[in-house]
Amino acid sequence: ARALPARPALAVPVAGLAGAVLPGCECASVPVAGxxxxxGVTPAAAFAFLLSAPAINPVVLTATAVAFPNNPEMVAARFGASLLVACGMGWLWQRLGRTDWLRTRAHGAHEGATKGxxxxxxxxxDTVHAGGFLVLGAMAAATLKAVVPATWLRLAADNPVLSVLALAVLAVLLSICSEADAFxxxxxxxxxxxxxxxxxxVGPMIDLKLFAMQAGTFGRGFALRFAxxxxAAAIAGAVLTGAVLL
Known part of the structure; x- marks a missing residue:
């Protein structure tokens, strides 16, 4: 909280950029944001960090460079699009979000307890609370991964609009860790x-396990609006960035 600017509008991009230097997968970003x-961190900044950390940290960007050795522009495009969406969602929450949509529980700090x-x-x-929702989300993702026919992908690839929507939905259903999704x-x-x-x-920002964890950490009302x-913002940001850089 001390490291962020006092003005929420400035705290959002600072928190978003912090995701570039604090490696962490999307499963960890939800309890950290909570x-x-x-x-006391403004929710808009916390949500910007939640979305950016799994997508633009050095581990993910390095994996993307390895997966696309002949297309280095993909690394820049992923960084730019993900940061754009993370900051955009933070600013959107700052403008339209309501505190009564959030349900957070104080825990862990008992009077007289040491720092340790x-x-x-x-x-x-956080391990027990977030882990339970992670298991439920992973079970749903595994079930859908087994029933989605591969032929649907080949049919969708021929249509530019349908191909974008198909891979966006696929990212949500497969729920792949951001360190591996580039491959x-x-x-x-x-x-x-x-x-x-x-x-x-899309994948590092919203998938089945993330939705379950967001609902468990911040409440179902929040998840049903935020997800x-x-x-939509992730698709729009990626398409816009792709049109410029790819």
Missing amino acids: ALVRR ETFWNSVRH VAASLTQFSMTAKLVFLV PATF
Whole structure:
């Protein structure tokens, strides 16, 4: 909270850029964002970090460069589109979000507890709380991954609009970790580079396990509003960036 600018409009891009230097997967970003909100960070900045950290951290960008050795512009496009969407959603929450949509629980800090005790209390709470929703989301993702026919992808690839929507939906259904999704995107050779970028931007921001974890951390009312808006913003940001850089 001390590191962020006092003005929420400026805190959002600073928090978004912080995701570039703090490696973490999307499963970790949800409980971290919840902890930031509980510690007094403005929700708009916490949500910008939530969306950016899994998408623009050095591990993910390096993996993207390895997966696309002949297309270095994909790394820049992923970074730019993801940061654009993360900041856009933070500013959107700052303008339209309502605190009564959020449900956060204070925990872990007991009066008289040492810093070490508070640390382990938080670890135990977040591991059990977020882990349960992660398991439920992963079970749903695994089920859908097994039933989506591969032939649907080949049919969708021939239509530019349909290919973008197909890979956006596929990113949500497959729920692949952001450290590995670039290799999956690179294997979808029948799709355009812009459609692949959509896959890489949407996946770390909203998928089945993330929706379950967001609902568990911030409340179902929040997730039902935040997830669709993030999905639409991620597609729009990726398409716009792809048109410029790819």
